[in-house]
Structures are given as C-alpha cells and as structure tokens.
Amino acid sequence: MNDNKVLVNSGSNDEYTNNVRKSISDTDSKYELNPDNVESGLAKIVLTLVELIRKLIDKQAMRRVESGSLTEDEIERLGETLMKLELKMDELKNYFDLTDKDLNINLGPLGDLL
C-alpha cells in the first residue's frame, strides 16, 4: 500500500482527490435506528423506499409518454398525478425534516437514487 497505486491520471491529482472525496461523501447516507430517533429513523427508511418507487413510476411514465401510446388527456392526468405525488413527497420530507441527500442511496449498477 506504500507504492503509488495511481498508474495513469489524465487530470490533476487535486481533481482526483476531490472527486474521490465527493464520491465518498455522496454515498455517506446512513440508516441508523436507536431509541432516540425511532420516528425519524423509520421515516427516513420508509420515505427512501417510497422515493425509490416514485422514481421508478416517473421513469415508466416518461417511457409511456415517449412511446406515443397515451392520449393528450391521459398525459395531462399523468402529469397531475406525478406532480401531486412530488408535492406530497416534499410535504413529508419537510414534516420529518429530511432532505434529498438524506433519502439518497446508492443502487449499485443503477447509480444513486437521487
């Protein structure tokens, strides 16, 4: 481990260090439950799952719009539903004092949730 392990770096060392630090802090989302934070800890876990499902619904909806299989009215209703879902999610995040970063999880090959 004492050897220099960086064989090629086409950018600057500072840039690389910053990027690595950022990637560590970006994935630093912990889910800790203890007797003092049961409500917020549970809310964080549940809202992360809800957010994951909401994002999947969003993606699927965009694919359906893109495929051209929906009428204009259907797209409008879809827009209303997705918008209300997003607003409700924001409300819940505010209520439990959570930010997008708190709900972010790394989905491995799929990248970050948010």
Add this chain to the structure above:
Amino acid sequence: MQNHLHNRSEMSIFIYAIILVQHDQFDSSLLLETTDRISSSGVIYLVEWNSVSAVVSNIKTDSLTPDDSTVMEYANVIEKLAKNYDVIPVRFGTLFKTIGSIKYMLKKNYTTIRQNLHIIKNKCEFGLKVFYDSKKLKDSFMLKPVIGQEEDKANFPNAKKSVYLDYINKKMVIHRCEELCLSFTNSIIFDIKECFARLNPVSRFEKMVTDSNLISAVFLVEKNKENELIYAVKSLKKRHSNLNFVLTGPWPPYNFVKLTNQL
C-alpha cells in the same frame, strides 16, 4: 464469514485471506512488522486444510477497532501476500473462535475456494475511473433542440396550455437528457472494452456513480500485462480528450472473488 466484530472480551482468530500454499512453502518473513493493531501477538500464521491455507492472527475480540489505520494494516497484509501468491481476500473483521472452525470452513468451501483461485491465478485487479462533469454534459444535451420543448410542441400541436402538461414536458426534457447521458456512457464503455479486448480481462462496470464519476470499472488482468493496460488507457485518453481517466492498481482481486461461507 462466521462472526463480524462481535464485542466480547475473548480471543478470536482474525482471518485475512486464503491462499494456495502449504506451511512449508510459506515465507512468513513477508509479513513481519505488519500487524501491531490487529494481532495481539504480532504473529501471522497459516491454518491449512488440504492444499489451501487461511492466513490468520490471534486477536482480543474487543480490541479490534475498524478505524483507518487498522483497515490499512489489514490491507497491507493482503497486499504483501498478493505480491507473492494468488490471494482470496477475506472481508475485514471476519473472526473465528477456533482453528478447528477455520479448518471446517476451508473443508466445506474447498471446491469454491479452488474455483476462485483458478479464476484469479496469476492475475490482479486494476481500477479505472472516468471523470466528467455530468452537469456540463447534461447542459450540452439540453441545448440540443431534439430534447427541448420544440419537439413536444410538435408531438402535441393542439395541446391546451396546462400546468400538468408543462410539468410532463419538463420531466421529459430531464428524462431525455438522462437517456442521452446513459447512451454516452455506454459508448465510452464500448470503447474501453474495445481498447482492452486483447488483454482479455474479466471486467465489471458501474455507470454514472456520482455527478462527476461517469464510469467506475474494475478489471482482472494477468499480472504481467500492466504496461499494456497503461498504454490502452493512454490511447483512450487520446480518443476522449474531454474525459479524465484514472487507472489504479495492481490490487488484490477484491472484486472478483465470490465466496460465501457455507457452515
């Protein structure tokens, strides 16, 4: 494996790695002065079963702290072993109570261990990260009319002006932008695979890991092909001057060992 960082004031056996070496062929001097924090006696020894051995040391269970220096010490041991042997690294903090339980584990997993050792034979791991400011990338895609509002107007020429349709249009712009980013990332992965093809590596790719890390890949490559790999990465940089490529290694094959304990 058996127990992870259990908190009891008792002696345990810390397992670093599994190697295809018997006691009489093992050069223990490789590991001198490497285990002040993990091993209570400073001695690393082998527990053998058939042709494989676990590299271990004794430790007071409650003295094992998973801080940076302890993890570095563990990594140092594996690093030194990997320079001389084919190594299956075992996850940090894996403890066994007795030598007998380690032998039993080696016996139960013997076929899998040998299969893993076959896969990593004379090979080591290299990491490749590709950095790019994805915001810059998304902004450049946003400028393209194909994903902007114009096309949506073309799709819905009679669309009533509605807050919900506007919302969908905005989401569609973001969605198309993400799709373009993904397709751009896939094209880079294709280039990487093409450039590395003659090294015949086993590879794994993660796409869009963070805003700046477009690709994070690991490769299992023959130990003597390091220079060819460096050359391949430099030629990739020539093709994609706007991207930053960082190649690291050689590492022990942390990402290419599939071993789950079957006790």
